[in-house]
Amino acid sequence: MLGAIRTLMEFAGEPFYKSMAYERAAETLENAPPVAGLIAAGELEKLPGIGKTLAARIAEIATTGSSAYYEELAARYPPSLAELLAVPGIGIKTAQVLFRDFGIASLADLERALDAGTLVGVARLGTKSLENVRRGILAYKGRTTRTPLGRALPLAQRLTAYLAAGGQAADLACVGSVRRAEVTVGDIDIVCTSSEPGDVIARFVRFEDARAVLAEGVTKASIWLEGGLQIDLRVLPQDVYGNLLQHFTGSREHNIQLREYAVRKGLRVSENGILDVATGVNRTCRTEEEVYAALDLPYIAPEMRLGVGELDAALAGTLPAPVTLEELRGDFHMHSTWSDGRDSLEDMIAAAAARGYAYHAISEHSPGRGHIGVGADRLRTRRALVREIEAKYGVRTLCSSEVDIRSDGTLDYDDATLADLDLVVASVHSAMNLSHDAMTARLIRACENPYVTIIGHPTGRNVETFGGYDFDHDAVFEAAARTGTALEIDGQPKRLDLPSAMARRARDFGVTFSLDSDAHAVEQLDNVAYAVGQARRAWITRDEVLNARPLEDVLSFVAAKRKRSARAAE
DNA sequence: GCCGTTTTCGGCCCGACTGTTTTCAGTCG
Numbered sequence: 001m002l003g004a005i006r007t008l009m010e011f012a013g014e015p016f017y018k019s020m021a022y023e024r025a026a027e028t029l030e031n032a033p034p035v036a037g038l039i040a041a042g043e044l045e046k047l048p049g050i051g052k053t054l055a056a057r058i059a060e061i062a063t064t065g066s067s068a069y070y071e072e073l074a075a076r077y078p079p080s081l082a083e084l085l086a087v088p089g090i091g092i093k094t095a096q097v098l099f100r101d102f103g104i105a106s107l108a109d110l111e112r113a114l115d116a117g118t119l120v121g122v123a124r125l126g127t128k129s130l131e132n133v134r135r136g137i138l139a140y141k142g143r144t145t146r147t148p149l150g151r152a153l154p155l156a157q158r159l160t161a162y163l164a165a166g167g168q169a170a171d172l173a174c175v176g177s178v179r180r181a182e183v184t185v186g187d188i189d190i191v192c193t194s195s196e197p198g199d200v201i202a203r204f205v206r207f208e209d210a211r212a213v214l215a216e217g218v219t220k221a222s223i224w225l226e227g228g229l230q231i232d233l234r235v236l237p238q239d240v241y242g243n244l245l246q247h248f249t250g251s252r253e254h255n256i257q258l259r260e261y262a263v264r265k266g267l268r269v270s271e272n273g274i275l276d277v278a279t280g281v282n283r284t285c286r287t288e289e290e291v292y293a294a295l296d297l298p299y300i301a302p303e304m305r306l307g308v309g310e311l312d313a314a315l316a317g318t319l320p321a322p323v324t325l326e327e328l329r330g331d332f333h334m335h336s337t338w339s340d341g342r343d344s345l346e347d348m349i350a351a352a353a354a355r356g357y358a359y360h361a362i363s364e365h366s367p368g369r370g371h372i373g374v375g376a377d378r379l380r381t382r383r384a385l386v387r388e389i390e391a392k393y394g395v396r397t398l399c400s401s402e403v404d405i406r407s408d409g410t411l412d413y414d415d416a417t418l419a420d421l422d423l424v425v426a427s428v429h430s431a432m433n434l435s436h437d438a439m440t441a442r443l444i445r446a447c448e449n450p451y452v453t454i455i456g457h458p459t460g461r462n463v464e465t466f467g468g469y470d471f472d473h474d475a476v477f478e479a480a481a482r483t484g485t486a487l488e489i490d491g492q493p494k495r496l497d498l499p500s501a502m503a504r505r506a507r508d509f510g511v512t513f514s515l516d517s518d519a520h521a522v523e524q525l526d527n528v529a530y531a532v533g534q535a536r537r538a539w540i541t542r543d544e545v546l547n548a549r550p551l552e553d554v555l556s557f558v559a560a561k562r563k564r565s566a567r568a569a570e
Numbered sequence: 571g572c573c574g575t576t577t578t579c580g581g582c583c584c585g586a587c588t589g590t591t592t593t594c595a596g597t598c599g
Contacts, residue, residue, distance in 0.1 A: 255584085255599095
């Protein structure tokens, strides 16, 4: 809605920086915790770039679904007008000319005008520009939705390997939204250093999957792949590699805020270095750490460069150090052929040991999932088998289960069976369309169950197809913190659940997190890296992560909850 | 519309590429 307001403001000729404020606020909110919670806490105005007016508009939109200001603007233009601005290559100036001078108010109008030749001879719209507009229309129509991280990352790795094989590129790195671990990305950004940038760019535009070359300059090029995914490459000299990484990693908002801060110190920050305006001295940095140090800032992790308050926290010295992959000592959520996994129990245990884990848990499904579930009797026979195998590989395999949470919040095993498990992951797999109140009660009841250690994939979202169940997030976060129940960040690329913005909110409640792979095959144990990426976006530290703790602390986390509940029952 | 460790008014990040131009406007990230 803020983005739509911004577009209409541009058409209406509102001052540039006024409409820009709406665009920046929209971007900030995308990476901020859920708006409802911020409004309830009165914290909207704490976000950078959101003041009195925008806070009021946002609250109005959140509560009523629209804004009087928006309605007033929208009434002045045909609703199809925004299509023009969505065409790559058409910006506000061109769109205004098309609408004002030619009455073009939709994509269909534009195509008719192109075919009829009515746009020939328009100032600043020569034959090449008109060709580009046609190409832009094709791209607009054939555009795919944003690409999930789980597809973008392997593709980015293939591209960097391809460029590396050319032999002229050094310091190849994937930056932009992929490096920030955004759940979906609009494009892929790659940087490298080279003394022969022309050769690197020439190789880049010849990439076998390239369907069009959008731009091909001296240091920068862009290509489109099949389906419209855009890849941008930037090549600079080695001595500015740190500046280059920094410039192309932060979100637009992070970078704007950083440069505004630098300007106040008399410095101009760009990919070419840090320019001291007074002396004219340009400082180049080989590493990103040097860039932040040169600005008198602590290092800010790539996943935290979102423009949602990290700069203020860094300046105040309160920015937490986010958990790292290396800090994990185990993984509580993986499946074997005992339920719906592809690999055997022994393969999964061997693979967990090979990763250097001190411990892990095999969490098979419960009978509620039908034939893939493990019955209570089989669960007991599994324990002896697990003990035998784990001894062979020198890893502690915890006997666990991913137990279904039924509609009423009760679990799919009886208490005796649950008590026999080392820890319990409890997840919703059914009746996902319960009402807001029923789903909230269901999840809170699961948290209050003394045997539930971790709530698995707490929102149930699928990054491409489902936003997640409808429930009161804050109420569940409060219950999780109060009962000593961990919330999972599931690393399956299609889940990434909890979503990072919600995890950051949950963190404020004092929740403990579990970063798991939810692997259904050996190689999927790598999914845990995605979970870590989301945790870092949420500012989660090592101490807040259950599977970053020593085994004895994990076991006492489980025991403490069971004991506390037993006491409460007396 | 937002914001301030000079400021409550007057600024507002920075640079590459393209096409249409003879020095720059428009778009993009």
